[in-house]
Amino acid sequence: MNENKVLCRVDDVPDGGAVAVDVASSTGGFSVMVLRQGERVYAYHNECPHAGRRLDWSPGKFLIKDGVIICAAHGATFDVPTGACLGGPCRSGLAGVPVSIVDGNVVEP
Template sequence: MDTFTPAASQDRRTLCRLDEIPDGGATAVDAHLSDGDESLILLRRGEQVRGYLNVCPHAGRRLDYAPGKFLLKNDTLICAVHGATFDQVGGLCIAGPCRGEHLRAVAVRVEAGEVKLAQDSA
């Protein structure tokens, strides 16, 4: 699974407040990463947040059905275009046209109630 590293000058850039993501839900934010500006999916479980590029590996389209609105069911994220179903924890496609592929992870962290790009994506 590929992980994108934030641009050095933007390591601590705040993406959003934790309370802007519903617990058990998701939101989309724009971020400046080392290879350019990207839309990210932020998935929240309690105080933990996982980040992925908002791009389906099947056809390269965004996963949201409307800006920042995602289909979530039973710990999965479903692509609104072709129905690819991804495990929220690891980003693995478990059903649909890109089964076995992964969403591209982006390292994020929660600090003082804010979701930020992590300095170290390893």
């Protein structure tokens, strides 16, 4: 039987916003940023590819404006649906985390 790991409820993520979710792993775990735009959800490692710092300005608080994620440390900008770098000090986009919605939950396969 394939069990999905529940990250959070869709309703926990404000429309147009994001939340941080800590994910346990054998190497100590990591933080995932879960974003929502209407009925769609996206997830990325909560880490800026520029310097490896977290994207949130305060734990779980993100700068998001007009569908763009802004790194709180250096101002790099990323597209919410793709994670692509749009500007600022970044050489690559955000590392995506595959997610889907099952019974109102955001799950990782």
